[in-house]
Amino acid sequence: MSGPRPASRRSSAYSWLVTIPLALFGAVCLVVFISREHGWYHEWLGGLLVMAGAVAASVSVTQVIIGRQAYAVMVTEIPLVLGLYFLPSATTLLAMTGAALVTHLWNRLEPAKLSFNVAVKAASVAIALLVLSLFPASHDAGPWTWGKIFVAALASGIASHLAVAGVIAVVQGRHAGRQALGAGAPAVLNCAINTVIGLVFLVLLDATKWSVLLLAGLVLALVLVFRSFAGIFRQHRTLAEVYELTVALRDEAGTGGLPDVLLGRVRALTQSEYATLWLAAQGRHPEVLLTSRVDDSGGLFDISPTPTEVRDQVLETGRAVAVGSQFEETAKLRGSLRAAGLRDVVAVPLRSGQITIGTLEVVNRVGAYTTFRDADVQVLETIAAHVAGAVENSRLVDRLRYDAYHDRLTALPNRRRMVDALAESVKVRAEDEVVAILLFDVDGQRNVNESMGHAAGDKLLVEVAERIRGIADSGALVGRIGGDEFVVTLRAASIEATVDLATQMRERLRGPMTVGSLTLDVDTAVGVSVYPDHGSDPETLLQRAELAANAAKVLPYGVQPFHPALESRAVRRLGIAADLRRAIDNDQLEVYFQPKVTLADRHVLGVECLARWVHPAHGEVAPEDFVAVAEHTGQLARLTEVVLTAGLRHCRAWADADRPLSIAVNLSARTLLDARFPDLVRDLLEEHGVEPGQVTFEISEPGMLHDIERVLPSLYRLRDLGVRLSVDDFGTGASSLGYLRQWPVHEVKIDDSFVQGMATDSGDLAIVRAVVGLAREFGLTVVAEGVESELTLELLEEMGCEIGQGYLFSRPLPFERLEAWLSAQTEPESTPTGEVRRLRAVI
DSSP, X not given: OOOOOTHHHHHHHHHHHHHHHHHHHHHHHHHHHHHHOTTGGGGHHHHHHHXXXXXXXXXXXXXXXXXXXXEEEEOOHHHHHHHHHHSOHHHHHHHHHHHHHHHHHHTTOOHHHHHHHHHHHHHHXXXXXXXXXXXXXXXXXXXXXXXXXXXXXXXXXXXXXXXXHHHHHHHHOHHHHHHHHHTTHHHHHHHHHHHHHHHHHHHHHHHOTTHHHHHHHHHHHHHHHHHHHHXXXXXXXXXXXXXXXXXXXXXXXXXXXXXXXXXHHHHHHHTEEEEEEEEOOBTTBOOEEEEEETTOTTOOBSOOOSOHHHHHHHHHHSSOEEEBTXXXXXXXXXXXXXXXXXXXXXXXXXXXXXXXXXXXEXXXXXXXXXXXXXXXXXXXXXXXXXXXXXXXXXXXXXXXXXXXXXXXXXXXXXXXXXXXXXXXXXTSOOTTOEEEEEEEEEETHHHHHHHHOHHHHHHHHHHHHHHHHHHSOTTOEEEEOSSSEEEEEEEESOHHHHHHHHHHHHHHHOSEEEETTEEEEOEEEEEEEEETXXXXXXXXXXXXXXXXXXXXXXXXXXXXXXXXXHHHHHHHHHHTHHHHHXXXXXXXXXXXXXXEEETTTOEEEEEEEEEEEEETTTEEEOHHHHHHHHHHTTOHHHHHHHHHHHHHHHHHHHHHTTOOOEEEEEEOHHHHTOTTHHHHHHHHHHHHTOOGGGEEEEEEHHHHHHTHHHHHHHHHHHHHHTOEEEEEEETSSOOOHHHHHHSOOSEEEEOHHHHHHTTTOHHHHHHHHHHHHHHHHTTOEEEEEOOOSHHXXXXXXXXXXXXXXXXXXXOOEEHHHHHHHHHHHEEEEEETTEEEEEESOOO
C-alpha cells in the first residue's frame, strides 16, 4: 500500500517560517512584561480562572485548513477582555497561552498545528496588551476603559487573522494568501461581537462579584445556543454542498470528468486529507483507482492510502466501514491504520442493485473535529448513493456509445464506425501511399446457419473475426459491416501491394475452423478498393469493395480489385429490372436450345432450354445478368415458368412428330424453396401431355449446398412426379460422397471448366475421371458440358462418359435454327422407342 507522498511534509516545514517568529515575539513580550510588573504572580488564582474560562470558551473554534494541516484560531475574546482589565499583562499572557496549549493538547493536534495555534495565541494576546499599554491608565469600568479594551481585543483578532493569512501565503502561495486575507471580514466581525459581550461581563463583575453566578448561567445558555445554531448551520451547509455535488455529478455524467468533480468536493465536504474513488473492473471497463489530496494541486493520482483490509471488509459485508477513535466496532482495524501512518478512514460501498461495484473512501479528518464521526459516515453514504448512480449512468452512456459503433457479436467496429474512420483516413493524403479497404466475404456462413443453427453460425463469425484481427497489421482497423462481411482498412504503398496483402491474408485465413463438434473449411472472397483511385468518400469505397468481393467469389484465387466495369455491370443490372418484368409479361424473351448427344452412338437425345434476352436499348443481355436481376427482384419464378412452358410445348411437338427429344431446364435453389413449384410442374406436364421422364431439372451444385436442407423436400416431390434431377456445375462446390448419396438425383453434369481443360491439364483430367467413376458407382448418368474438341470427346468416351454437350456439337440455337441444324447435321434412325436423330459427323 502506497503511503502519502513527501509533498505533505513540505507544507509542515514551511509553516514553521510563520510559527517561529510569532513564538519569539510572544516570548519577548512576556519577558518585558515580567520585568516591568513586580508581583504579577500574586494574581495566580485570577490567572487560573481566566485560563479555565478560555479553555471553556474554546468550544467555539474556527478551523483554517492549510495544505494537509488544519490550524485552529480560538474564539476566546471574552476571557481575554476580563484578563486585560483584572490581571497583570504577564499573567494574562501566560493564562491565555496556557489555555491554548491545554486545549490543543486535549485535541491531540499534530506538532506543527499545535505549535502554530499556540504561537498565534501568544502573539495576538501580546499585541492586545501592547496596544492597551499605549493608552493612559484608568481605574474604573467606564466608557474610556471600554474603548481601550475594545481596540486592544480587536487588534488581537486582526493579528490572529493576519497570521493565518500569512501562513497560507507561505505554504500555498500569494494568491491563496490574498484569498484568505479577503475572507477575514467575518472573523474580525465575530471578534468585535465577542469583545462587546466580554465588556458586558466586565461591567457586571466590576459592579459585584456575585454576578459571576448570573454570568455562568448566561455563558451556559450561550454555549447551548451556539452549539445548536452551529449544528443547524452545519446541516444546512452539508445539504447545500451535497445538492451542489449532485448537480455537478449530473452535469459531468458521460463526459469523463466525474472523478475530478467528485473527489475534490467530497474531500472538502468531509474535511478530509484524502478522498478516493475505487471502481472494480466490470466487463470491458478496467479497474479505476483515483485519489485527491488536500495539498496536491497536480490533480488526481492513482494510489490510495486506504489499507486493503478496510476495502476488503466493505466488499465482504456490503456496508460502510469506519475506523477511528469514535468507532469501537472496528477497533481491530486500527493497527492497519497505524501501520500506514493514518489516523482514521471511512469507506462506503458503491452499489448497483445488490452488487458492490466500488468504494468511496475518505482518510484523515482535518476539520472542526479531530476524527470522523457517525454524521460523516451518513453524509458519505448519501454521496455514495448519488455517485453509484452517476457511475452507472456514465457507464450506460459509454455502453450505448460503444454499442452504436461496434458489432455486438464480435465486438469489432461496425459499419458506422468504419465509415467514420475512413472519413478521417482520407483527410490525410500522402503521395507515396493509398488508403486501402479489404472486404472479406465469408463463404458458407449461411449454410452453417441453416444446417447447424444460428448459434453455430455466430461461433463461426466470432472465429473468423478473431483470425482476421490476428493476421491484420498492427496499424489496421478491422470491422464487421454486414452479416458475413468483414472490412480491414489500412495504409499501403500501392494498389498492387494491397492486392498482394489481401492474397496473403486470405491464405492465412483459410484452414479448418472448429464450430461445436465439427471442423469446417471456410473460404473467403476478398474485394479491394483504394483511395483515391476508386473513390473519395467512405461509402463509395465500401460499396466498390463489396462489388469487387462479389466478383471475387467466382475467381479461383478469390481476390478482386475494383474496376469500373464491375460498377457499370451492377448499375446496368439495376436499370434493367423494370424492363425484364415487361419483357416477361409481353413474351419478349426467347428460348434457345443446345443439343445433348450420347457419346457412344452419337444420338441426339435431348436439348437444354436456355433463356435469351435482347434488350431494345442495351442489346443482348448476358443470361447471368438478367437471371441475377430476376432472382433479386422476385421475377425468377415467372422466368422459370416461361422457359419450362416453351420447352414442354416443343417437347410435345417433337413427340407428335415421332422423333422424341427430352428437355433440360435450369433451376435455382431459390425456386426450389417455393413449395408450390412441384405443383406447377405437375400441372404443366398434364397441360402439355409430356411424360415426366422427358424432363430434367438441372440444379447448380453450389446453390444446393447453401440450401440443401430446405430444398430437399421439393427435390423429393419432383422425383416422385417422375421428372429427372441433375446436379449442374458439379465439382465447383464442396461436394462429398455423402451428399450424392442423400440427394434424390439421377444425373451428374460436370462443369465445363474441368471438361475444357482436361485435354491440357492433368488435374482437370483427374477430376473428370474421378467424377465419372464416382457417378457410375452410384448409378448416375454423367453429362459433360463444354465439349469443344475431338480430343476431349475421345477422352470422355474412353472414360465411359455417357452424354456430351458443347460447341463441338452445336451452340445454343433458337427453335427455327435448331430444326435446320437437325435436318442438316443429323439423320433419322429407327429404334424400338421411335425415331431418333443421329449425327452424321462431328465437324
